[in-house]
Amino acid sequence: MTTNKTPRIAIIGAGPAGLTLARILQTRSIATTVFERESHPDERPQGGSLDLHPEAGQLAVHLAGLDEQFRAVARYEDQGMRLLAKQGQILLENRPDQETGDRPEVDRTELRAILLDSLDTGVVRWGWDLRSVRQAHDKTYELLFEHGLSETFDLVVGADGAWSRVRPLLSSATPAYAGVTYIQFGLDDVDQQHPELALLVGHGSMFALADDKGLIAQRNGHGHIRVYAALRVPETWVSASGFDAGHPEMARTWLLDQFSDWDQSLLALIQESNDRFEVRSLYMLPVGHTWDFRAGVTLLGDAAHLMSPFGGEGVNLAMLDAVDLACALSNHQNLDDAVRSYEQTMFPRAQTAARGADQGLRMAIAPDAATSVPAFFRQQMSSGPV
Ligand SMILES: Cc1cc2nc3c(=O)[nH]c(=O)nc-3n(C[C@H](O)[C@H](O)[C@H](O)COP(=O)(O)OP(=O)(O)OC[C@H]3O[C@@H](n4cnc5c(N)ncnc54)[C@H](O)[C@@H]3O)c2cc1C
Missing domain, CATH: 3.30.9.30 (D-Amino Acid Oxidase; Chain A, domain 2)
Structure with missing residues (x-):
């Protein structure tokens, strides 16, 4: 990015989306500040295991320069999937091994830890719970936090998950x-x-x-x-x-x-x-959730496209959003062009994934799931890995 003055970039939320964005930008010498409402990294368990896809989560890890750190915590041996009947018998099983499986699992806590360890001291501010965002006359944004402090930025990136407090600036949609x-x-x-x-x-x-x-x-x-x-x-x-x-x-x-x-x-x-x-x-947010471009604000990850976990895409989309926004910010001449370019790439991708996640949830937790889900997976497995 080449502008006359260095833009001040705020990222709200130290989840996979926000931290990946901060890290990739750091490798490109673009400074950010990440505001996280949790008071420290271990305030709550971060959740279960995530599979990172080569074209999304793993690409993000690579661009973040963290391949080695990821390989040290990834579980290549845990890529299996099996479907059981409620009577207990196995209906279908897929067991990719370390050679054929390309979607290694990683515990969310460990993924967050390698991202956090890679960031310069002070990039993440813990215990900063965003209350609201106000646009100033000069088109900058004032962030107001629950503890009463405020700060001003040129670009505000809402990576603050399902109940985003940045999203109302762009959209009236709620989950x-x-x-x-x-x-x-x-x-x-x-x-x-x-x-x-x-x-x-x-x-x-x-x-x-x-x-x-x-x-x-x-x-x-x-x-x-x-x-x-x-x-x-x-x-x-x-x-x-x-x-x-x-x-x-x-x-x-x-x-x-x-x-x-x-x-x-x-x-x-x-x-x-x-x-x-x-x-x-x-x-879930509405399938196909979008908003009109607004200078100085955008959304990443669940804040932009919360969907059911039945697509298995949530964290991968979040990290790919971060890749696209980081690349746009480093390649474009100004913030507006970068944000426009990122959003045009992200919207259709998120819509496709959200549709799949919605259909997946409707099919999986359904009266006839015992027959429809195995049939679906058999068809998927015959046309490639699931
Ligand atoms: C039950 C369940 C199972 C799932 N399983 C999978 C799976 O197997 N695979 C998969 O890919 N995805 C899965 N997902 C989805 C995945 O967890 C999300 O898509 C992913 O975490 C999105 O990352 P994110 O960074 O956008 O948001 P989040 O992970 O939600 O991170 C948002 C961050 O913002 C912070 N924050 C929130 N509000 C504020 C505020 N006001 N001020 C400052 N900080 C704030 C939060 O504390 C948090 O750290 C699952 C989701 C659920 C609910």
Whole structure:
């Protein structure tokens, strides 16, 4: 980017999108400030395992100059996928190995750590929770934070996830409930403590889908398995029907009740779980969400195109957005051209992925999922890796 004065760039959110953008720009000598509302990097667990695709997440890692660091934490051995019937038998299995599989898994916490370690000291400001953004007369933007401080920037990049506080500057869209609620729980030290469940889930992800429900289990690093019990229910149904994440025994009993006619091998995921339960309703922005160009503001990742996780694309899109915006900012003469160019590339890509994620969720948590999902994957596998 060549301008008369160095533009001040603020990135809101130290998730995969914001940190990838900051890192790639840093390698191109473009300074940014990342504002993150969490008070420190370990304030909350960062979530499960993510598979990075070669043309998206892995490309971003490469442009960030972090190939070696990524290889050190990536799990090439965990790229498997299996579908089970609710009666417990395997319907379909895909087991790419280290040679054929090109979508290694990485724990979100470890991905965030390598990105954070690569940034210069002081780039990320922890405990800065954006409250609102105000445009000044000179077309700059004043960021107002919950602790009362404010700062002014030339470009504000909203990488602040589903409930973005930057998005209202560009769009009136808000996330809508996607019709499915996840109840998340996990099992620790599975190879030693739960060897049969380690075998059931395998090295990768396991899906058992039927009757508008699902048990989805995912091998994470450090011997952990993360499980989502998925239910197609109205938005407030889970809490209204008595589920209480704070009482693990009651939570387990409640869940076993929901899956009472499922095979014992699958129910063991619930019976042997640890005590950390969490309710996660799924939300999505409208498929094809866009906005009119506005100088000095843009969005990346979930802030721009929140979608259900059933496309398996969320983090890959977030990191690819960061690649495209970073390249645009380093290649264009001014901020406006860079932002326009980035948005024109990102909008159609996000629309395609959001449509796929929407269809995936409708198909997977559905009355006939036990037959439609295996048929879909068989067709996919015959035309290439899934
Ligand atoms: C249950 C579930 C499972 C998923 N599984 C997968 C998967 O297997 N594969 C996949 O690719 N994707 C998956 N996703 C999606 C993926 O997690 C997201 O697409 C991805 O994290 C988006 O990254 P992001 O950086 O845009 O946003 P986020 O990861 O949400 O990061 C946003 C950051 O902004 C910060 N922030 C928010 N508000 C403010 C504020 N006001 N001020 C300052 N900071 C703020 C947040 O604290 C956070 O650090 C899943 C999502 C869910 C809900």
